[in-house]
Amino acid sequence: MKKIVALTLTAASLMASSLVQDAKNAGLAPIPTEASKLLKLIDNPKNPxxxxxxxxxxxxxxxxxxxxxxxxxxxxxxxxxxxxxxxxxxxxxxxxxxxxxxxxxxxxxxxxxxxxxxxxxxxxxxxxxxxxxxxxxxxxxxxxxxxxxxxxxxxxxxxxxxxxxxxxxxxxxxxxxxxxxxxxxTLVTPAPFDAFMNGDENAMTKKQKEGLKTFIQVGCASCHNGVGIGGGMNAFNVVAKYKYMNVGDFKGDANGMVKVPTLRNVTQTAPYFHNGMIPTLKDAIKEMGRIQLGANISDKQAKSIEAFLGALDGKKPYVKLPMLPATNDNTPKPELN
Ligand code: HEC
Ligand code: HEC
Missing domain, CATH: 1.10.760.10 (Cytochrome c-like domain)
Structure with missing residues (x-):
């Protein structure tokens, strides 16, 4: 009995570690747990x-x-x-x-x-x-x-x-x-995904792990990668045209490249896309599949990916509301025009 349990545990941890490896191979990276490593990543050498x-x-x-x-x-x-x-x-x-x-x-x-x-x-x-x-x-x-x-x-x-x-x-x-x-x-938000990537197998739920697999398999990580799960510049309208391209006049940079948004905390930042025309995460996922990958993402796949994106909801740093110095006679007056 003991042996079987041990074996199953090993199999489970092997599977988890291979998913971590797959995610790393796909270019996904965690926020480091170690404070000194994190500091190195976020600090400004010119103004520490x-x-x-x-x-x-x-x-x-x-x-x-x-x-x-x-x-x-x-x-x-x-x-x-x-x-x-x-x-x-x-x-x-x-x-x-x-x-x-x-x-x-x-x-x-x-x-x-x-x-x-x-x-x-x-x-x-x-x-x-x-x-x-x-x-x-x-x-x-x-x-x-x-x-x-x-x-x-x-x-x-x-x-x-x-x-x-x-x-x-x-x-x-x-x-x-x-x-x-x-x-x-300092506004970085470590999430269950990071804990999982940093070795805590149980930090993500089964559904979230499956969603991570789908995210990688479908090809999302080819642009949404790195520690930011986004943050680089990439082509837009790769295989088809974004259905609300006509709202606003944004066309990306001189080469049509667009900043890939971070997917961290994305469940909290609706509406989506540069012009905010996509109201739900499910629609954003499907539209991404259609225009960036030429993939017809099923409802089931979208739901799975959405579950993974939930594992990117991070812990916000504690920000105590600051008390600001009081205005005086020398302070410029507000101008509404
Ligand atoms: C009136 C609303 C508004 C205010 C006020 C505002 N922003 Fe923004 N911010 C935006 C918009 C819209 C964009 C995107 C604009 C673009 O890409 O041309 C943006 C972009 C950014 C980005 C880039 C993020 C990314 O993923 O590319 C950062 C960082 C940012 N703002 C920080 C600030 C800071 C710091 C302040 C205060 C000094 C500030 N913003 C004030 C609306 C605002
Ligand atoms: C070829 C690069 C590329 C691929 C592949 C890609 N994306 Fe994107 N993604 C982008 C870019 C660029 C944007 C910004 C588009 C815009 O706002 O106009 C974006 C935007 C998004 C947004 C909206 C985020 C926000 O804050 O508005 C979500 C959600 C998203 N992608 C998820 C996905 C998912 C899920 C997949 C896989 C099905 C995927 N992406 C595949 C480049 C890509």
Whole structure:
């Protein structure tokens, strides 16, 4: 009896380890468990992560006063309580303006793992990226001068910059964006998938494991891979045309390449695709099969893949709502126009 149990266990663990191997061979990679390995993956050598910088970056991320109206922060469109996005088809910013290209907000969780940022990959990293939305007219609509004036008007902010970067810090627009970016680097969400890949066979359910197999067999991992389970640039409309291509004017980068979205926490970030026209995960999976792989994904396969995607729902880092320094007479006033 004992022997049989032992044998079955070995067979089961062999199967699990071969699935891990298949996933690795397909290019899928886990978030490392070891803190030092993870730090190496997410840190910015040019501006290393420290507690003081991350705390300050968090305040700036949540501070709507960086925007022209005083109402819109990064968290407005990338809501950390809601999967790191806004649930809109096209993002809505300053003066209730929808994104002019009908682009939806990608999640900021795990964005650090992207090779490039934005749907067309036009920015190399989260620090560079953060400069965009603050100044974009349909988003936060602020000038660089506005941002510096807001931050330097509040002595508590100036003190925090000094604490983070030293007494002689020069508070520039770039420094603000770099600090927000550094906070974003900490927004990683290890999931059951990672525990499974890192050796805990029972971290994923049977259905999720089957879904992972389907995901690999059908070919999804040829683009959704790496630690981000996405994050590279890839061709779009490979075998057929996306059925809502006519909504908005987005065509990808100069070569028609599109940033492959991370599938981490994807169950929380509907609606889907660059223009948010696909309401459910099941439809997104089927449309992907049709346009990217020329595969007719059955309901059963879609359900199986969806189960696997559930194993990418990660544990969010604990983010304590920051208390922001109070505005004073020197702080620029909100402007709604
Ligand atoms: C009005 C809504 C809005 C606001 C405010 C906003 N964003 Fe975004 N964000 C978007 C949209 C829309 C995109 C995609 C735009 C594109 O690809 O051209 C985006 C893209 C991103 C990306 C790229 C993610 C990826 O997967 O490519 C990151 C990171 C990001 N924003 C962080 C920020 C930060 C940090 C702030 C605050 C400084 C901010 N956003 C403010 C809507 C917003
Ligand atoms: C040839 C590369 C490629 C393949 C293969 C591929 N994808 Fe994608 N996937 C992309 C790109 C690029 C996008 C972004 C498309 C857009 O938004 O316009 C995307 C978007 C998605 C989205 C929407 C995510 C979001 O946040 O909006 C899901 C879900 C998805 N893919 C799942 C899958 C599944 C499941 C498979 C296998 C059936 C698959 N993909 C195969 C490249 C690929």
């Amino acid at each position: 992560i420290t507690k003081a910088k991350v705390e300050l970056g968090k305040k700036l991320y949540f501070d709507p006063r960086l925007s022209k109206s005083g109402l819109i922060s990064c968290n407005t469109c990338h809501n950390l309580s809601k999967g790191g996005d806004d649930g809109m088809q096209a993002a809505v910013g300053h003066k209730w303006t929808a994104n002019p290209h009908h682009l939806s907000s990608p999640t900021v969780y795990n964005a650090v793992f992207n090779d490039k940022q934005f749907w067309d990959g036009r920015s190399p990293d989260v620090e560079d990226q953060a400069q965009g939305p603050i100044q974009a007219a349909p988003e936060m609509a602020a000038t660089q001068e506005h941002v510096v004036a807001v931050v330097t008007s509040m002595p508590a902010y100036v003190k925090e910059f000094q604490k983070a970067y030293g007494k002689n810090v020069k508070i520039t627009f770039k420094k603000v964006a770099d600090t927000i970016g550094l906070f974003e680097r």
